[in-house]
Amino acid sequence: MISTKIHKSVYGLAEKLMEADRKGNRDEFDTLYGQLKTVCSENEKTDKDHPEQWETLADFTEDLDAALALYGKALDKARHMNAKDYLSSIAYSMARLQMELGQESMAIKHLQDAKVSANKIEDKELKREIDALLEKLL
Numbered sequence: 001m002i003s004t005k006i007h008k009s010v011y012g013l014a015e016k017l018m019e020a021d022r023k024g025n026r027d028e029f030d031t032l033y034g035q036l037k038t039v040c041s042e043n044e045k046t047d048k049d050h051p052e053q054w055e056t057l058a059d060f061t062e063d064l065d066a067a068l069a070l071y072g073k074a075l076d077k078a079r080h081m082n083a084k085d086y087l088s089s090i091a092y093s094m095a096r097l098q099m100e101l102g103q104e105s106m107a108i109k110h111l112q113d114a115k116v117s118a119n120k121i122e123d124k125e126l127k128r129e130i131d132a133l134l135e136k137l138l
Contacts, residue, residue, distance in 0.1 A: 002050040009039055010053050017060050033060055051078040051086040055093070064097050071097070087117035092130050099137070108137050 002010075013036045020029040040053045051074040058070035071094045078086035091114035098107035111134040118127045 002052050003048055006039065006043065006048055006050065006053065010036065010056050013039070014056050014060070036060065049077060051075070051081065051083060051090065055086065055090050058090075058093065064101055068094060068097055068101075084117045084120040085123065088114045088121055088123070088126055088130065091117065092126065092133070095133065099133075104137060108134070111137065 013032055017029060017032045017036070020026075020032055036053075036057050040057050043049045043053060054070055054074035054077060058067045058074060061067035061070055071090050075087065075090045075094070078090055091110040095107040095110040095114065098104070098110065111130055114130045115127075115134060118130055121127070
């Protein structure tokens with residue numbers, strides 16, 4: 001379980017990052033991204049380390065290969081916790097990036113993993129998105 005303080009911090013930074021991106025304010029985006037990266041780094045390998053912060057950092061990472069590496073880190077942490085919601089959403093996000101990078105076989109594998117994890121979650125919208133993307137690739 002992510003601490004409320006960290007969740008609020010990560011969520012607040014994510015909202016501000018989306019707003020800075022919407023406004024096209026590159027300097028603000030970069031500053032906020034740095035703050036989010038610091039939160040992740042400071043919590044890494046502590047009892048506060050959580051896949052949510054790494055998934056969020058990956059969501060805002062523009063370099064696709066770097067984003068995949070961050071999603072991989074988030075996925076490892078989610079596996080360690082057996083957190084089905086995170087396993088599903090992270091694998092789905094990875095698959096979408098892998099499609100952009102032309103890594104179709106890896107995308108299919110991550111979507112299949114996401115589908116298995118999604119069997120245990122409540123998020124019907126995510127389940128539909130996983131199924132639709134997997135159907136498109138197969």
